[in-house]
Amino acid sequence: MKTRVRVLYVGGLGRSGTTLIERVLNEIPGVCALGEIVHLWQRDIRDDERCGCGERFSACSFWRRIGQEAFGGWAMVDVHRILALRDLVERTRHIPMLAAGKRSDFSALASEYASYYARVYEAAARVAHAQVVIDSSKHSALAHCLRYSEEIDLRVLHVVRDPRGVAYSWTKTVARPETDGRDVMTRYTPARSAVLWNAHNAAFGLLRQRGVAVRRLRYEDFVANPRETVHRVAAFMGMDTSTSPLEFLKPEGVELRQCHSAAGNPMRFETGIVPLRPDDAWRSALPPRQRALVGAVCAPLLRSYGYGLMS
Secondary structure (H helix, E strand, O other), X not given: OOOOEEEEEEEOOOOOOHHHHHHHHOOOOOEEEOOOHHHHHHHHHHOOOEOOOOOEHHHOHHHHHHHHHHHOOHHHOOHHHHHHHHHHHOOHHHHHHHHHOOOHHHHHXXXXXXXXXXXXXXXXXXXXXXXXXXXXXXXXXXXXXXXXOOOEEEEEEEEEOOHHHHHHHHOOOXXXXXXXXXXXXXXXXXXXXXXXXXXXXXHHHHHXXXXXXXXXXXXXXXXXXHHHHHHHHHHHOOOOXXXXXXXXXXXXXXXXXXXXXXXXXXXXXXXXXEOXXXXXXXXXXXXXXXXXXXXXXXXXXXXXXXXXXXO
């Protein structure tokens, strides 16, 4: 029987610290973090944006090898077909249908869509000689699609952050360095981000009900005790780091090497010592009325995740 590729899917709403957590886990020997593979087809294969190593995607030897292993070269990939499948199945509104799995025609499309990801994961594991590959695509709908692949041993790390901190982060204007400053990251109003926070996080709870291994991690707990968190997540990935000194974790932060993240938050380009801190500027920078609005919209899950309503 063919061995399934072990994948840690880092999910949650953007601006929750997923990129930093992925980068830290990438420092564990035997782990290969790939960034947000959901954007690979458009931003990298089609638009040739920059890899985390700084090279254009087409010039990165790591990704060239993966393309050759997976498809016989990236030129052999039908990007239009994959993007069409994405539009057909990978939508938040389709999650109930993905979870139910009752329509054979829809399930066939989801399986085909997931198969392209499986080929990338398998090739990356071979090229990097990795036990685990990490995809930090975050999208809850994609996590539900991946459940349809028999080639993937799927484990989901559901990252949550206080929605008021997330809301404040979404209001910031952040340049996308991979486009040489021509584009900025998407922005949302606090009300919009609160609605998305509820929807995406609830979708990961539904994934657990469908038998997928899901572990929740609060960003605030991670920065408060990164060493213990790394050991626990490694065990969830099926790796034993209990005797590892985790030398990349320093008193002043985490020491990050260059990575080959396909897409994601601009911090994927950072190397060297990166501080690990709560990032609670929202407590003073987000206006009280907006804090109250977000808290009211997200109240049920706030309580469930252990956040105070009046923070």
